[in-house]
Amino acid sequence: MLALLSPPGGHSPNADDINTLYWVMLVAGIILLLAINGALLAVLMRFRSARGRQPRRLVVRRPAQFGTAGLFAVFALAAFVLGVIETDNAKKVEASGPDGLQASTLITAQRGLTLPVGKTAPLEIKACGQQWIWRYEYPDGTYSYYELVVPVDTAVILKLCSTDVVHRWYVPGLSGKFDATPGESNQAWFKADQQGIYDGASYAFSGTSYAVMRTRVRVVDVPTYQSWLQQQAAGIQEAQNFVQQANQEG
Amino acid sequence: MADGRTLAPHRPELVTEGPAPSRPRWLEMVMSSDHKDVGRIYIGASLSFLVLGIIAFLLMRLQLAVPENDLIEPVTFNRLLSVGSATLIVLFALPFVFGLFTYVVPLQIGARSLAFPRLASLSLWLFVLGGALLYVCFVYTPPEAGFNAWPPLSDTVFISNNGVDVWITAVGLTALGLVLQSINLAVTVSKLRAPGLAWRRLPTFSFSAAVSSWTMIIAGTAMVAALVMLEIDRHFGGVFFDPGQGGAPLYYQHLSWIFFTGCYLVFLLPAIGAISEILPVFSGKPLLSRRAVVVSMAAIMPLGLLAWMQNMMSASIPIGFLYAAMLMALLLVIPIGAVFVNWIGTLAGGVLRTRAPLVFSLAAISTLSFGLILELIQSVIPVNWLLADTTASTAASGYVLVGGPVLGGFAALYYWFPKMTGRVMGEGLARSSATLIVLGAHVTFIPLFLAGLEGQQVDIFKFFEASDAINAMSLNAYNLIATIGAFVLSLGVVLTLVNAYASLKSGVRAGHDPWGGETLEWFATSPPPPHNFDVVPDVRSDEPLRDIREAVRRRDASGAAPAETREPVA
Numbered sequence: 164m165l166a167l168l169s170p171p172g173g174h175s176p177n178a179d180d181i182n183t184l185y186w187v188m189l190v191a192g193i194i195l196l197l198a199i200n201g202a203l204l205a206v207l208m209r210f211r212s213a214r215g216r217q218p219r220r221l222v223v224r225r226p227a228q229f230g231t232a233g234l235f236a237v238f239a240l241a242a243f244v245l246g247v248i249e250t251d252n253a254k255k256v257e258a259s260g261p262d263g264l265q266a267s268t269l270i271t272a273q274r275g276l277t278l279p280v281g282k283t284a285p286l287e288i289k290a291c292g293q294q295w296i297w298r299y300e301y302p303d304g305t306y307s308y309y310e311l312v313v314p315v316d317t318a319v320i321l322k323l324c325s326t327d328v329v330h331r332w333y334v335p336g337l338s339g340k341f342d343a344t345p346g347e348s349n350q351a352w353f354k355a356d357q358q359g360i361y362d363g364a365s366y367a368f369s370g371t372s373y374a375v376m377r378t379r380v381r382v383v384d385v386p387t388y389q390s391w392l393q394q395q396a397a398g399i400q401e402a403q404n405f406v407q408q409a410n411q412e413g
Numbered sequence: 414m415a416d417g418r419t420l421a422p423h424r425p426e427l428v429t430e431g432p433a434p435s436r437p438r439w440l441e442m443v444m445s446s447d448h449k450d451v452g453r454i455y456i457g458a459s460l461s462f463l464v465l466g467i468i469a470f471l472l473m474r475l476q477l478a479v480p481e482n483d484l485i486e487p488v489t490f491n492r493l494l495s496v497g498s499a500t501l502i503v504l505f506a507l508p509f510v511f512g513l514f515t516y517v518v519p520l521q522i523g524a525r526s527l528a529f530p531r532l533a534s535l536s537l538w539l540f541v542l543g544g545a546l547l548y549v550c551f552v553y554t555p556p557e558a559g560f561n562a563w564p565p566l567s568d569t570v571f572i573s574n575n576g577v578d579v580w581i582t583a584v585g586l587t588a589l590g591l592v593l594q595s596i597n598l599a600v601t602v603s604k605l606r607a608p609g610l611a612w613r614r615l616p617t618f619s620f621s622a623a624v625s626s627w628t629m630i631i632a633g634t635a636m637v638a639a640l641v642m643l644e645i646d647r648h649f650g651g652v653f654f655d656p657g658q659g660g661a662p663l664y665y666q667h668l669s670w671i672f673f674t675g676c677y678l679v680f681l682l683p684a685i686g687a688i689s690e691i692l693p694v695f696s697g698k699p700l701l702s703r704r705a706v707v708v709s710m711a712a713i714m715p716l717g718l719l720a721w722m723q724n725m726m727s728a729s730i731p732i733g734f735l736y737a738a739m740l741m742a743l744l745l746v747i748p749i750g751a752v753f754v755n756w757i758g759t760l761a762g763g764v765l766r767t768r769a770p771l772v773f774s775l776a777a778i779s780t781l782s783f784g785l786i787l788e789l790i791q792s793v794i795p796v797n798w799l800l801a802d803t804t805a806s807t808a809a810s811g812y813v814l815v816g817g818p819v820l821g822g823f824a825a826l827y828y829w830f831p832k833m834t835g836r837v838m839g840e841g842l843a844r845s846s847a848t849l850i851v852l853g854a855h856v857t858f859i860p861l862f863l864a865g866l867e868g869q870q871v872d873i874f875k876f877f878e879a880s881d882a883i884n885a886m887s888l889n890a891y892n893l894i895a896t897i898g899a900f901v902l903s904l905g906v907v908l909t910l911v912n913a914y915a916s917l918k919s920g921v922r923a924g925h926d927p928w929g930g931e932t933l934e935w936f937a938t939s940p941p942p943p944h945n946f947d948v949v950p951d952v953r954s955d956e957p958l959r960d961i962r963e964a965v966r967r968r969d970a971s972g973a974a975p976a977e978t979r980e981p982v983a
Contacts, residue, residue, distance in 0.1 A: 169866075171868065181796065184795045188790040195782075195786055207760070212766050213764065217764070220762065221761060228702060231751065232747050238746060239744050239746045247736060249794075329565070329662060333802075335867070335868040340726075340798050340802060344729065345565060345657075346656025346661055347728075347729045366802040366803070366871075368871075370491070370558075373873060
């Protein structure tokens with residue numbers, strides 16, 4: 164039962180924040196749900212029509228009403244404060260860990276994310292949505308489609324952009340959902356704690372083939388990442404050479 | 414019943430019935446600007462659209478019953494999605510409750526007509542025209558831009574055919590009609606109340622009509638403006654939502670979410686109003702605190718509307734605005750919680766007569782509690798990042814749609830059907846219908862919530878098996894169960910529609926007050942005459958009909974001549 168209700172396991176600090184708050188709200192919600200439906204059922208059982216009985220009015224004084232409202236207000240405010248704290252936590256980009264990539268990249272001003280203070284800067288990758296695929300561009304200009312390859316234990320900032328319609332990036336277990344809207348800048352970040360494959364998709368309706376607009380994050384160790392990057396760059400170079408040749412010949 | 418101050422004041426009353434109609438009955442009804450005719454056509458048309466919406470919904474669920482299904486082509490699925498969601502929200506839910514308002518509110522406040530009778534028929538025919546347009550286009554090009562037609566996708570660059578134009582026109586005409594009718598109802602409730610019917614004595618359903626009308630006046634106009642701008646962008650060289658030329662798609666998102674948030678409130682508020690009216694009648698005691706319910710309804714509207722950005726937590730909006738939206742959404746727990754506490758307090762200690770309106774009200778309260786609590790969970794930003802745009806959020810809004818306009822609206826239909834037609838709807842079918850709807854809702858929406866937790870998107874034409882075996886198994890099972898549940902749910906809804914249709918001709922005849930109601934509409938005959946009341950009574954309390962019964966009883970006891978008029982059923 165509990166396994167069914169659990170969200171995808173968090174593999175990034177911000178995903179952990181999200182999951183923590185999910186559990187808090189879910190438990191509060193289930194308590195409220197049981198209270199309301201339990202009371203409804205009890206009242207229905209107890210007060211079914213019976214001959215000769217007269218309806219009995221409950222008298223509720225005003226302090227009791229304000230007390231009930233106050234209880235709900237305390238709950239709402241507590242949830243709000245907790246929500247703000249966890250949102251703030253989830254927006255704080257953590258520094259890369261010891262196993263992560265220790266490189267420094269150029270940092271542009273980030274709106275909406277708090278950056279770590281320290282020597283190792285996060286890895287900044289451009290994630291562009293287009294109908295119906297995601298394109299990832301790495302700091303050195305190498306790019307890949309569909310699959311994003313990142314080193315483990317490294318803070319990765321995704322700069323989201325869109326070349327056509329509104330897309331929404333989300334990989335369960337790594338981060339929250341963030342829009343890629345044409346003309347707007349938006350960021351997501353994650354720091355994967357485990358190597359492996361994470362499947363995600365676009366979550367904003369984008370036309371005919373919306374359902375096939377999926378993506379995959381492959382988390383590898385640092386050497387593998389670097390060799391993959393070189394391979395990918397070489398592959399792109401080769402393809403460009405081929406096209407150039409073909410153009411010259413044609 | 415012309416006796417005593419409570420019954421009839423001695424003041425001149427002018428009732429004009431006009432000459433007997435020479436035209437056929439249906440033409441008379443179509444041409445009529447009587448609120449009762451307008452209201453009945455509103456209800457009839459919206460229930461017909463409900464059937465069409467259910468068909469679209471079932472086709473989509475059939476496509477999603479198994480992974481990578483090829484039953485329906487992607488484009489066809491997107492068309493069903495665009496037309497189906499517009500049908501369920503704009504052509505069923507809103508017109509259905511506004512039809513109930515149009516019929517019941519003037520009777521309930523002791524008015525002889527609406528404030529602007531012809532405006533009511535204009536709004537009705539704008540809605541019918543809009544709805545017809547949306548379906549006529551199936552022989553031509555249906556819209557395919559999704560549930561709220563966001564630009565740039567809905568721009569001519571991406572969808573150049575005229576389907577989107579049809580969607581814009583249909584939704585725009587209906588929204589315009591609803592705004593006009595909202596103005597009408599707001600003025601009616603403000604200005605045409607019977608003598609003595611102060612705001613504090615206004616029946617909760619009429620109060621919910623006033624609040625819903627103000628919601629629609631705000632939200633509907635925002636949508637009409639957005640649609641006009643979208644159409645200008647599409648065909649008249651506008652750049653309102655064009656990111657390349659100083660516009661922004663985000664503007665449309667804001668405006669359309671204001672509208673759909675307003676729709677959401679109109680799912681909720683009339684249900685609250687109707688249930689708060691039905692529970693006292695069927696438990697034999699007044700609302701626990703009428704003032705608390707009324708104040709709550711008045712608070713839900715501004716808080717709910719101000720929380721529209723709750724749907725845009727993933728957009729690039731400065732975080733301060735999102736915190737404000739989250740605060741508004743969370744504060745909603747106070748008025749909504751107060752309403753639930755009041756409902757349970759009203760039932761407790763009463764003598765419950767479990768007739769159809771009460772059965773549907775109880776079903777609505779339980780179903781709404783599921784939907785609203787799922788919404789509450791999602792209103793916290795990080796949880797919203799987890800659940801928004803997955804089928805978990807579909808589950809939440811689905812529960813509210815089924816609990817509000819479907820179960821709550823049907824409770825109101827069962828309650829006021831005798832007033833509208835002079836006949837009571839069948840009890841047996843009512844019970845099976847309510848059971849199937851509640852059962853179907855859970856069987857549909859609980860698996861959808863769990864699938865959403867795994868990350869299944871909304872609006873997709875097919876779902877894929879997840880990469881790991883355990884999730885794949887569960888996604889397949891969830892979707893199959895949800896499809897079965899959708900059929901059970903739809904069967905339940907259809908049973909009530911069949912019940913209503915059959916009862917028109919063969920229902921048990923009802924007197925003018927079959928339930929022992931406390932509000933003024935039960936003072937009129939069933940169905941009421943064109944002018945509603947021969948005499949409008951003075952209202953001296955929250956429960957005018959109780960006063961009238963009391964007066965009649967006192968007069969009979971004092972040995973005076975028996976009442977000449979039909980005695981109200983106590």
